């Protein structure tokens with residue numbers, strides 16, 4: 159599946175399968191990364207600063223997990239949320255008033271038939287990409303937006319984590335022969351429903367399918383391969399923890415600034431020592447303090463520049479690069 163040909167959720171799932179074939183990364187391996195990225199996304203949602211990339215990484219690892227279990231995410235989503243809520247069988251959802259029972263006079267045995275009929279209609283007549291599904295969910299569950307406005311993202315993030323746990327439970331029961339694959343597919347549909355609802359509320363002007371395509375335009379974001387990823391096991395991008403390479407980069411910038419300004423007093427060497435300690439220990443408390451120390455000293459050096467030190471232009475450019483590097487440390491702020 160070529161990145162430019164992706165037009166549906168199934169295409170995106172196939173693209174992930176081609177890029178990351180079902181090789182020696184087993185169920186637990188893929189589940190671990192899905193958990194990591196969903197966890198980081200939930201943290202960012204709670205801080206009101208989720209990034210598009212965090213959503214795409216979570217979606218991608220969940221698609222990879224679905225590939226591992228041969229669950230078709232598009233089919234599962236349409237089957238589970240076919241323009242109506244599967245519990246109260248209407249849209250907008252009235253579960254809050256019916257206690258998750260049908261809001262219309264429909265007998266239990268007729269519910270699957272109604273859901274099936276609606277799902278078939280979507281398959282025939284409507285688009286099946288992530289964004290369309292995201293918009294359908296907003297119509298079925300407008301209550302999510304009210305809660306988001308009233309109490310923030312807490313309910314959505316806890317639901318996402320709960321559903322991820324349920325995917326694991328359903329999957330291990332399926333893998334040990336105690337549950338059907340349909341039960342696993344249903345859990346995937348629920349998890350994706352919460353995830354796509356969170357996307358819609360975080361990026362109301364965005365388009366999740368376009369963002370997915372953009373993320374993979376240059377191939378695997380770690381090894382850069384377009385056809386098949388050639389990453390070693392556990393090769394990944396550092397996103398949240400202290401990365402010594404990034405600290406060393408800051409150290410270089412800071413050294414460049416001090417020599418540009420022509421200032422190399424004890425305080426400069428102390429900053430360098432602190433940054434070295436941070437990159438060596440990769441400990442967050444040390445890194446936070448070291449980065450803070452570097453920032454304060456950079457501000458002082460900048461003031462010296464303003465007072466007429468030579469090479470003012472270069473020094474200002476380096477100082478800006480330092481602030482940018484500091485802003486990009488995930489543990490800062």
Ligand SMILES: [Zn+2]
Pocket residue numbers: 243244245246247248251252253254258
């Ligand atoms: Zn409902």
Ligand SMILES: [Zn+2]
Pocket residue numbers: 378379380381382383387388389
């Ligand atoms: Zn790769």
